[in-house]
Amino acid sequence: MPEKQSIQVVKHGDVTQRVGVEVIRARGVDVEKLIKMLIANAAAEFASTYYYYTILRMHLAGHEDYKEICEDARLEDRAHWELIVPRIYELGGELPNDLKAFHDQAGCQAAKLPEPPTTVNILTRLLESERCAIRSWIAICDMTFGKDPRTYDLASRILNEEIEHEAWFIELLAHERDGKSIPSGHFRRGEPGHAPYSKNASFYNP
Ligand SMILES: [Fe+2]
Ligand SMILES: [Fe+2]
Numbered sequence: 029m030p031e032k033q034s035i036q037v038v039k040h041g042d043v044t045q046r047v048g049v050e051v052i053r054a055r056g057v058d059v060e061k062l063i064k065m066l067i068a069n070a071a072a073e074f075a076s077t078y079y080y081y082t083i084l085r086m087h088l089a090g091h092e093d094y095k096e097i098c099e100d101a102r103l104e105d106r107a108h109w110e111l112i113v114p115r116i117y118e119l120g121g122e123l124p125n126d127l128k129a130f131h132d133q134a135g136c137q138a139a140k141l142p143e144p145p146t147t148v149n150i151l152t153r154l155l156e157s158e159r160c161a162i163r164s165w166i167a168i169c170d171m172t173f174g175k176d177p178r179t180y181d182l183a184s185r186i187l188n189e190e191i192e193h194e195a196w197f198i199e200l201l202a203h204e205r206d207g208k209s210i211p212s213g214h215f216r217r218g219e220p221g222h223a224p225y226s227k228n229a230s231f232y233n234p
Contacts, residue, residue, distance in 0.1 A: 046118075058171075061171075063116060069165065071131060073108045073109040074130070075138060084139060085099060087141060094204075102221070104223045119179075135160070136164065139154070155198060158190055168180075169187060215232060218234075
């Protein structure tokens, strides 16, 4: 059980308190816990987009179709990182100063290159990574629904794309591993990393 927090009244001109934080605390959000969860999610997005997905994608050599989908997922995770980091600071939190400490707080297991790095093994790793992201972002949605509209909006935009990413990798893995057709149902993105939800870009509809 989180400790019951007293609701602070923000004094005139006070820059050490935030009305934007106190109003959500008053509605029942455990702000300190939320900041921790957002840092863990940001670490997972950062590590996956800038590092692990980059490596995994490199090893899909020869599968240009898979690489294209992987690139969309990789760049959209970058958009997720960019989208959520400002919210951590608005809530009064901050990113760990130490990169290694930050990496170690990630809410999802590192998506390292599997051994052996076969296409099936890589697609499986990518799929499970998207599933972790869905679980992590819906936890933020649950925690903020009806209480913190701003964090909820950001998290639900990200969740929309993570759910699409899972569908993409189910389609690719089912095809590659089982010779089965399980369509993701998605249309192509307008450009790599289009991120219609997290970049508030219009859907690809030429
Ligand atoms: Fe993501
Ligand atoms: Fe993703």
